[in-house]
Amino acid sequence: MNSAITNKLNIFITLLVITAVQIGLSYADFLAPVGHIIAALLLAASETILVGLFFMGLKNDDRLLRTTALFPFVLFCIMNGALVLDVLIFMKH
Amino acid sequence: MQKRHPWLVGLGLLSMVGWLLLPAKAFAGLSFGKLVPNLNFAFGNTIDSLYSIIFWIVTILFIGTEGAIVLFIILYRKRDGHKAHYSHGNKFAELTWTLIPMAILVWLAIFQQSTWAFIRADMPPASESNLVQVFAEQFAWNFRYAGPDGKFGTPDDIMTINQLHVQVGKKTVAHISAKDVIHSFFIPYARIKQDAVPGMLNRIWFEIDKIPCWDLKAQQMVFFSPDEIKEKKVALDGFAFKADNVDITGVKKYHYDPLPDTKTAPILYEGKIEDRPIEEAEYVQHPIEIACAQLCGLGHYRMVGYVVVDTPETYDRWMQQAIQNKLRSGESKWTDIWDKYYPQYNTAE
Amino acid sequence: MTEHAAHAEEIHPEPKDFFHKYVWSYDHKVISKQYLFTAFFFLIVGGLLAMLIRWQLAYPFQPVPVLGSLLHGHLFFDDSGAITPEGYLQLTTMHGSIMIFFVMIPMLVAVFGNYLIPLQIGARDVAFPLLNALSYWLYLPAGILAFSSFFLAKGAAEAGWTGYPPLSDVSSSTPGSGSGQIFWLLSVFLVGFSSILGGVNFLTTIVKMRAPGMTWDRLPLVTWSQLITAVFQALATPVLGSAMALMFMDKVFHTSFFIPSGLQNSDDQLVGGGGLVGNAGGGGHPLLWQHIFWFYSHPAVYILILPGMGLASELIATFSRKPIFAYKPMVGSMATIMGLGFIVWGHHMFVSGMSPAMGMGFMMTTMLIALPSGVKVFNWLGTLHRGSIHLTVPMLHGLSFLSMFIIGGLSGIFMAATPVDIYIHDTYYIIAHFHYVVFGGSVFAVFGGLYYWFPKMWGRKMNDKLGYLHWFLTFVTFNCTFFPMHLLGEGGQMRRLATSTGYEYLQPMQDINVFISVSAFILGASQIIFLFNYFYSIVKGPKAEANPWNAITLEWTIPSPAPYHNFDKIPTVYRGPYEYSGEEAEKVGRDWIAQDEKLPA
C-alpha cells in the first residue's frame, strides 16, 4: 500500500515543480514569444498526462477509457485547426 | 399477421409507381435554365452545366433505386408458397456499389475544384474590371464607385442606394461588407451569392453578358446581346414601371407606361443616344434584381436592389451625369462607417 | 457473480403510488413514454407554426382565417389578424428550433433509445436510471421556456434556428433578439445538457451492459445506430452548449465575442459589447459563431437521421422476412459517418465568407460522407431483393423512409458541389433537401417505429385501416408539399422570406407556393388521424400478443406490455438479430427464431 502513497506524493511534488517551472519560465526573456507559448503548453500537457495517468487512474484502465479520454483532444485540434486556418491564415483582411 | 387489404395495398403501389413517373422530376431538371436564365457567360454556364450533369447522374440513380423498390415489392410480395431467400450479403455486389459511387463522388469533387477556384479564388486584375464597393445595411444596398480619380474615400466618389450600374461584357469586382447584420449579396441572373458580413470584406467577381430590356408591346422582359441591341430602339427613361396586384396570393402584373406629358425620351439606337419622340421607343432599359439571401431582420423580404446593365455608351452617359450632379446618396454610411472604421477596405485588389 | 446473479437480486420492487410510478420514475420505459407525450405536444405546436408559415407564403399579409380573428393584436398577428413580418420570423425560428430540439431528437433518441436499448441488449434498465430521469426533467423546463418565449413582450427569437449573430446578438437589430433570444439560448442550452446526459447514459448502457452472448456482431441495428448517435450527442452537443454560453455572455454581461468593432445599429449608432450603444468592446467575429454552431449542428443532423436508419433497417428486415443485407458494411458505414461527421461542417458556410481554400477541403469531405448513406441505401435494396415482403403499415413507413431518404440524399449531392451551392445556398432547394431527409426520412421511420412497437409499449394493437389511410395521405401530401420546393430553389426563391412576391423574378414561383401551402394544410390535417389512432388504441385497441410481428430481437421474447423489470432472467444470446428464413428457423418450424432461443438438441 505504501508504494501507492509514495507514488501519489511523488506525482504531487512533480506537479508542484512543473507549475513552478512554468511560472519561472514565463519570466525568462531569453525565449522568443513563440517559445513561451510552446513551453507553457508542453508543461501543461505533461501535467495533464500525469494527473490523467495517476490521479485519474488511467494507468490501470482499459483501452476504452483511454480512447474516451483522448478523443476530445483530437476534436479540440480539429476545431482549432480549422478555425485558425480559416480566420487567421486564409482570410485576407 | 394482420389481414391485409389488397385494394389499399394496390393504392399504395400505384402512388409509388405514379410517383416514379412524376413529371415534376424531369421538369425540375430542365427548368433550371428556364426559370432564371443565366446572363453571366463567364462562369454561369459552368454552374448550369454542372447542375445538369449532377441532375442526370442523380436521376439515373433515382430511377434505378426507386424502380428497384417498386419492382421488388411487386416481384417478392408475400404470397403462399413463396419463401424469402436466406442470404447475408454478396461481396461482389457490395464492392460494386461502394466503389462506383465513390468514384463518381471523388470525380465530381475533383472536377469542381478548378471551377470553384476560378469563380472564387482568382480575382480578375483591376485593369480588366470595374471595382464597386457594396455596403449592405438593414434593408438596403449601398454602392460606391471610385469616380474619376480612381480612388475610394475621396470627395469625387459616386454613391447610390439600391442602384448598381454594370457594363455589359466587362467583369465587375465587388468588395462586399455590411453595416449591422449579416446580409447576402445575391444576383440570381448572374449566378453569384456572397454573404456581406460586418467587420469583414468579401470579394467576388461576376460578368453580365446580356442586356435586360422590357418589351413594351408584349409587356415582358427580354434579353439582348450587345450586337442585337444595336438594331433596337431602347428608351433609357421617360417611362414609369408599375405593378398591379392580381389577387390575394400577391402575384403582380408589371407594365411600363410613358410618363404623362413627355414628348421625347433619350433613346439608344445603333450605339447613339438621342432625344427622339417617345412613341418610337419599342423597348425600355429594365434592371435585374439583387436579393438578400441571408436572414437579416424583419425587412429581409423587401431588401430588393437593382442592377442596371449598360452598354458602354449608356454607362458613360450615366457616369457623366452622376459626376455632374455629385450623386452621393447614402453618403453618411460611407464617410461615418466604412472610411472611419474600415479604411483598410479601400484597397484595389 | 457468474451467471449475472447480481443482476437478478438488484430488482427493485415496482413503485405503487402514482407519483413514483408515472411522474418521478426511474424506469426507462416510463421515461420514454413521458418523452413521447411531450414530443407529441411539441409536434402539434411545431406543426401549427408550419401551417401559419405556409398561410403567409401562399396569401401574404392576408388575415389568418380562424386564429387571426381570435388572436389579432397579440403574438405574431397584427390588428387585422394577418401575420406581421417579425411575427413571420418568429414562426420560422421557433418552427425550426421546436421541431429539431423538442420533437425529432427526443422522438428518435429519447423515446426509441430509452425504450429499446435496454430491451434489445437484454438489460434491466439503462446504466444510470437517476440520470435518465434527470434528462427528462431538464428537457421539460427547456420546452416550457421555449414555448413561453412566444408570450414575451417583444416575442420569441427571430434569428432562425441557427441564430446567426449579429442579428441574434444585437438586441436592437430585430424585436425578437432581446429577451426572446435569451429565452431561446437558455432553452437550447438546457435541452443540449439533457441530451449530453442522455448520450453518456446510452453509450455506457450499450457498451457495458449487454447480455451474455450479445457480441458486437449480434447487436440489432437499432441499438448500433443509437450507439453512434450517443457518441455524437456526448461529444458534439457540449460545443452547442458553449456557443450558447458565449452568446449568453454577450447578451447579459456585454462581452463582444461575435460583435466586430465598428458595428452600427439601424439608427447609425456605434454598438460595442452586448450590442449596446456606448459600450466599447467589439473585436469579435460573426463567423466564429457559424464555425462553432455548425461544428455541433452537422453531427446534430446525423443525430436526427442515424436512429431513423436503425429503425428502417429493423422494419425492412423484419417485413422482408430476410436477414439484413451485409450487416457488417451497414455498421461500417455508420462508423464512417461517425468519423466523417466531425469534419464536414464547413459545407454550411461555402458562401458565408469562409475562405475558398477551406471550401475545397470541406467539399471533399462532404462528397465522401455521401458514400456511407449510399452504401446503406443499396444494402436496404439488397434486403428487399428476394425477400417475402409483407406490406403492413410499419413496412410501408419503412419503404417510405427508404424512397424519400434516397431523394433527400441525392439532392444533397447538388449542395456538396460548391459551384452549384453558390446558386442554391439559402434557397428553398436547401429546405426541400432537409425536409426530405428529416420528414421524409426520420419522421416516416418514427411513424413506422411507433406502429411497430405499439404492441410492446401498450400491450394493444393500433387500427390498421386508419394506419393505411394515414400513411397514404401523409406519403402523397408530403411529396406534393416538399418536392415543388426543389423548383422554388431552382427559381432562386430565398429562405425565410415573409413573401416572395416583392421580387419580379419570383413572380412565377407564387403559384407553386400556393400549391405547396394547400398540400401542407392537408398534410397537417392528416396527422390528426395518426394522433387519434394512437391515443384511441392505447385505451380501446385490441389486446396484443407478445410477438405480433414474428420478430427476432430480444424485446419480442417478453410479454406485451413489457413488464417493469423487463426480463425474468437475463437472456443468453445465441445468434444474430435478423435470422429470418434460415436453417435454424426451419428446425423450429417457423420462418424466424428468437435471438435467445436454444435449438432443440
Next chain:
Amino acid sequence: MEHTAVRVETEERLENVSFGMWLFISSEIMFFTPFFAMYIIMRNAHPELSHPHMLNVPIASVNTFILVISSLFMTNAVNASKSGDGVKTSNNLLLTALCGLAFLVLKAVEYSGEIKEDLLPSTNIFYSCYYTMTGFHGLHILIGVIVMGILAWRARRGDFTKTYNSPIEVCGLYWCLVEVVWFFLFPVLYLV
C-alpha cells in the same frame, strides 16, 4: 435516496460509473474547446490587447498551487473511501472543498481588483474571453465544492463502505478534470 441498509455495488457497476464519468469528462472538455478556440483567434487577431503577465499572476499562481494541493487531498479521499474508512474520507473531502473555497475566494479578490480598475467583460474582447473562461471554470469549481460538501456529510454518516464508494470515485475524476482545465487556462491566460 433513503438511508437503506449497506448498499452493495457490483464490480460492473463501478466500471459503468467510471466509463460514464469519463464520457462526461470528455463532454466537459468539449465544452471548453470553443472558449480556447475563441481565445486563440482573439489573441492573433488583436495582439495589441494583451501581453504576458498582464493579469494578476501572483494570485493565479497561488490558485494553481492550491488546486495541486487539493488534488492530493482528493486522491487521499478516494483511497480512504476504497478502504471503507468513512471519517478519513470525509476529512479529506472537506480539506479539498476548503481548497476549492480558497480558490474561489482568491478569484473573487482578483475579480474585484479588476472591476475596481474598471476592467469589465465589456471593456474589450480580451477581458471578455478572460471573464468567460475563468468564470465558467469557477462555476465548475463551485459545483465541485458543493458536491464534495454533500459527499463529506454522507461519508461521515457512514453511507460509503468498501463495496459502495462510486460517488467518491466520480467526484475524484470530476475534481481532476477541473484541475486539468485550470492547468491549460493558467498558462494561456496569465503567462503567455
